[in-house]
Amino acid sequence: MADVASCAAIEDAALARLRRQMGLGASPPGPTADTIGHLLRTDPTCSTVATDAAGAVCGFSQAARRDSLWLLAHLFIDPDLQSRGVGRALLGAALAASDGAEARMICATADPRAIRLYAQIAGMVAHPSLTATGPVRTEHLVPPPAVRPGDGGDLRFVEHLTTQLRGGPCGADLTYLRGDDGRLLVYPERGYAVAGPAGPRRLAATDDEAAADLLVACLAGVTPGETARIPRFTGAHQWALHVAVAAGLEVRPWGPLLASGSSAATGAYLPHPALC
Ligand SMILES: CC(C)(COP(=O)(O)OP(=O)(O)OC[C@H]1O[C@@H](n2cnc3c(N)ncnc32)[C@H](O)[C@@H]1OP(=O)(O)O)[C@@H](O)C(=O)NCCC(=O)NCCS
The missing domain is CATH 3.40.630.30 (Gcn5-related N-acetyltransferase (GNAT))
Known part of the structure; x- marks a missing residue:
């Protein structure tokens, strides 16, 4: 176009x-x-x-x-x-x-007009969120041994977990998120993340412990010299806050994650800022 x-x-x-x-x-x-x-x-x-x-x-x-x-x-x-x-x-x-x-999601900015518009969509619940950026103090991050590179054999699990947590599969977005420079990381039977040169692009897990390990793996792999970014996490994602602080990132408030019929805001899930 x-x-x-x-x-x-x-x-x-x-x-x-x-x-x-x-x-x-x-x-x-x-x-x-x-x-x-x-x-x-x-x-x-x-x-x-x-x-x-x-x-x-x-x-x-x-x-x-x-x-x-x-x-x-x-x-x-x-x-x-x-x-x-x-x-x-x-x-x-x-x-x-x-x-x-049956499920709806929006990763809003902090613009009051956006929040006002989205809050008027029937059934939407707004979850205030934080964002974290900055250089990673990799010396504080121990790559978790349980997390391994993912491959084609993991895709069924990835789709199942994504659908369970956010209410819909990745579909064509997974290939897009991986792109030329993304890595699929898997915590066997407990979660996955797509990591780019600046950190997590999307992360989903069955539990907070696996989610934290996956986030550490994403940040430990940040390209040296890149500004790392965890685009958004909510109050239900204390594990993400703790990892962000341990990694030395700067944490700030940002726009809410709005959802209905989806557990993404309360489950162990970090959305992509546009593709959720
Ligand atoms: C957020 C954005 C898309 C809204 O579009 P817009 O054309 O500017 O806003 P609208 O004129 O349609 O107004 C949206 C609502 O905000 C209200 N509003 C308008 N100006 C406002 C202001 N200065 N302060 C607070 N509310 C305001 C309007 O009354 C309207 O609510 P209502 O229909 O219930 O009365 C646009 O401002 C924008 O691009 N912002 C920056 C980027 C961004 O944050 N995008 C959102 C991505 S999630």
């Missing part, structure tokens, strides 16, 4: 403005356009753009369906055109794909 570059620019500008308003520094560049393109391929009917009077893209939303799970991946408005009802209209378009869904 020719709009991908415009949408990626809007997302980057909207997030940069929000972070400035919150007194936060710039976030490291992410794979914004890649994720938008991935969702266009997997969920071609769940992407909507808004255009301004001149016909230029000024906002977009992207939702996804993973069987009976609906998730909102993106909702971003050009900073110069915010607070004029465009976000509400685009959320309405994204919600059209939620018919019949």
Whole structure:
């Protein structure tokens, strides 16, 4: 879609403005356009753009369906055109794909307008969350012996656990999350994580102890010189807070994880910021 570059620019500008308003520094560049393109391929009917009077893209939303799970991946408005009802209209378009869904998830930013919009979706429960970033003090992390590299033989388990915890499978997202530089890590029968050069992209486990070990393995493998990031964890994820602190990361409040019909916010699960 020719709009991908415009949408990626809007997302980057909207997030940069929000972070400035919150007194936060710039976030490291992410794979914004890649994720938008991935969702266009997997969920071609769940992407909507808004255009301004001149016909230029000024906002977009992207939702996804993973069987009976609906998730909102993106909702971003050009900073110069915010607070004029465009976000509400685009959320309405994204919600059209939620018919019949038994579970819903949104990883919200800390923008009060986003929280206001999502809190009005029937059944949504908001779980306040924290985020952690910074250089990893690897000397404080002992790679857990039980965690091993995953392979094709683990994929059934990965899908089963993901569905159990968040209400829908990974589907095509797993290949996308692994990409060229991601590693699948498995704690046999107890959990998995997809780790990138900056830390966990998604993590799921049957219990807190296995989840903590998987998170340690993700952080111990962070590429030297990279700023590590645990995108989001809730009050139910004290194990993640303890690992983040032990790793020397800076922990701050961030937007809530909103969910209905999903145990992701209370189970041993760390969502991807867009693909949940
Ligand atoms: C969050 C965002 C998508 C909302 O879109 P928007 O077009 O700016 O917002 P809308 O005009 O549709 O307003 C949304 C709600 O916030 C309210 N609102 C508008 N301006 C507001 C303000 N300055 N403070 C508080 N609430 C405000 C509106 O009244 C509306 O609620 P209501 O319909 O119940 O009355 C947009 O502001 C944005 O891109 N923010 C930065 C990026 C971001 O955080 N995206 C969310 C990703 S999860």
